[in-house]
Amino acid sequence: MDRASVDELLTTTRAVRKRLDLDRPVEPEVIQECIDLAIQAPTGSNAQGWRWVVVTDADKRKALADWYKQSWGSVYANVETMTQGLDADRAAQQQRVYSSADYLANNLERVPVHVIPCLLGKLPDGIPSWIAASMMGSIFPAVWSFQLALRSRGLGSVLTTLHLAFHDDASELLGIPETVQQAALIPVAYTKGTDFQPAKRRPGREVTYWDTWKATR
Secondary structure, three states, X not given: OOHHHHXXXXXXXXXXXXXXXXXXXXXHHHHHHHHHHHOOOOOHHHOOOEEEEEEOOHHHHHHHHHHHHHHHHHHOOOOHHHHOOOOHHHXXXXXXXXHHHHHHHHHHHHOOEEEEEEEEEOOOOOXXXXXXXXXXXXXXHHHHHHHHXXXXXXXXXXXXXXXXXXXXXXXXXXXXXXXXXXOOEEEEEEEOOOOOOOOOOOOHHHOXXXXXXXOOO
């Protein structure tokens, strides 16, 4: 195994929004190939209860985008909520993230492919957090594998969840049964260039605790 290539893939698979190529079609076989790789991921009790809804229809993408934008407007309409209390460097970084996310909210319908990973079995209202984590833990490893596979083929993606405020509406639009839980919406497109860089992060040793929790520095 070429560790350098694996490390590059892991450190440069970014949340891509502004650099998605909105005009270049994505071949269905590439999406299917990435899903085939994704479902090699581990899943709770080896249940393999994942399902994938790939949306390319323009009208359906627009409907999903409209719901997404409504959620965006209600949750992230004010950039000040993302930068309050941060130092200048972090505030500038968060403003860039906000700008990127705002761009996606206003252009989601133009992204050529929307992929909605689903899980057989619905999250009941009021369930304990550990059960919710267990259920979502059976789909999100595959989601990340899917995004890594996309990156290795020159495509970009970003994991989003804002459309889930309209979960039942989206299920009706796409014919998803009431017993199935949507986990995310992943916009997919080829990227404008492939020269993504590792993100600026705190060293792992600063956020890793051995045997007992330590005060945050």
